[in-house]
Structure formats: structure tokens, C-alpha cells
Amino acid sequence: MIPVYYYFILSALLFFIGVFGFVTRRNLIAMLISIELVLNSVDLNFAVFNRILYPGxxxxxxxxxxxxxxxxxxxxxxxxxxxxxxxNTHSDQVNSIENMKM
Incomplete structure (x- = not known):
């Protein structure tokens, strides 16, 4: 059986990789993937806390x-x-959205 804190370590790792990817990337697809990593870490926490607090x-x-x-x-x-x-812009970079404000 895998210890529970391994799941928390994995969840924290996924969360911080997602936040780092969102902050450092300028590509819209990469930012979307980073948001999905953060949401997957939340899903993992939901499952682990359910297993710990309410096992049945x-x-x-x-x-x-x-x-x-x-x-x-x-x-x-x-x-x-x-x-x-x-x-509209033929680019998938974040600064191409700023050009659409005109």
C-alpha cells in the first residue's frame, strides 16, 4: 500500500508545476495545459481526503x-x-490578444 503523504507530495508537485507553467509561458495552449495540471492536483486532493476522512x-x-x-x-x-x-491574429501568443483591443 502506498503511503498517503506520497499522494499529497504528487498533488503539490502537480500544483506548483502548473502554476509555474502558467506564469512563465506565453503560449495559450501551454497555459491551458498548466491550468489543467492545477485542476488535476485538486482532483487528486479530493480523492485522497475522501479516502482519509470518509473511507466508506x-x-x-x-x-x-x-x-x-x-x-x-x-x-x-x-x-x-x-x-x-x-x-484573427495568426498567432497563439498572449500578446496577440492585446492587439485585438483596437
């Missing part, structure tokens, strides 16, 4: 499934926006 119940798993559904919808909307930005 499934509330944390339902929160995890709901969060996965919300992140899938968020990804679909974000990709639609990124495709629209690319069609």
Missing part, C-alpha cells in the same frame, strides 16, 4: 467527477477561444 463513503469521488466535468467544459470553451484568436 464516496462524496470526495463525486466532487472529483464533478470537477473533471467542469474542467472538460472549461477546456472546450478555452480551445474555442484560442482557435478564434488564432484565426
Amino acid at each position: 463513503q464516496l462524496e470526495g469521488m463525486f466532487f472529483t467527477l464533478f470537477s473533471i466535468g467542469v474542467s472538460a467544459a472549461e477546456t472546450a470553451v478555452a480551445l474555442a477561444i484560442i482557435i478564434n484568436v488564432y484565426r
Whole structure:
């Protein structure tokens, strides 16, 4: 059996990699992937806390499934926006959005 704190270490690692990727990247797709890493770390925490606090119940798993559904919808909307930005500016960089303000 894997100790529980390994899951917390993995979740923290995913979270900080996602935050670092979001802050340092200027590519819209890379930023979206970084946001997904942060959301996956939250899902992992939901599942682990459910396992620790309520071992016979499934509330944390339902929160995890709901969060996965919300992140899938968020990804679909974000990709639609990124495709629209690319069609208008022929670039997938963040500063190409600033050019659309005119």
C-alpha cells in the first residue's frame, strides 16, 4: 500500500508545476495545459481526503467527477477561444490578444 503523504507530495508537485507553467509561458495552449495540471492536483486532493476522512463513503469521488466535468467544459470553451484568436491574429501568443483591443 502506498503511503498517503506520497499522494499529497504528487498533488503539490502537480500544483506548483502548473502554476509555474502558467506564469512563465506565453503560449495559450501551454497555459491551458498548466491550468489543467492545477485542476488535476485538486482532483487528486479530493480523492485522497475522501479516502482519509470518509473511507466508506464516496462524496470526495463525486466532487472529483464533478470537477473533471467542469474542467472538460472549461477546456472546450478555452480551445474555442484560442482557435478564434488564432484565426484573427495568426498567432497563439498572449500578446496577440492585446492587439485585438483596437
